[in-house]
Amino acid sequence: QAQVVESGGGLVQSGESLKLSCETSRGTFDSSAMGWFRQAPGKDREFVAAISVNGINRHYADSVRGRFTLFRDNSKTTMFLQMNSLTPEDTAVYYCYADRTTFGDRWWYPTDDAYWGRGTQVTVSS
Secondary structure (H helix, E strand, O other): OOOEEEEOOEEEEOOOOEEEEEEEOHHHHOOOEEEEEEEOOOOOOEEEEEEOOOOOOEEEOOOOEOOEEEEEEHHHOEEEEEEOOOOHHHOEEEEEEEEOOOOHHHOOOOOOOOEEOOOEEEEEEO
8 A cells, every 4th residue: 555644744823834745655646646634623624735646736625725835746756735824723633645546527536545644733823
């Protein structure tokens, strides 16, 4: 099973920035749409953002659009989530996924065949 490993979480103050990383193998990186979900305490896991295999298409949740930016670094087989203007509502565990089987209009949403990381904690204090 492919490994997907997140890093970069931490504790910041409201208004500050963080950059999360999600690294995977070459084979998985070159063939997968990738993205992020998050789960806050007591809430369901929710979609955050996704980027297509070729890095051209991006899809963001309304709650993060304009503040979060996704990009891929092919040389590092790593996807990055730049998070700016963070608020306490962004506090959650952030999970990265990689999926080779997404297609069509729903290319941005992971299927049951997606590979998931174990998550990285992001805490934003007010």
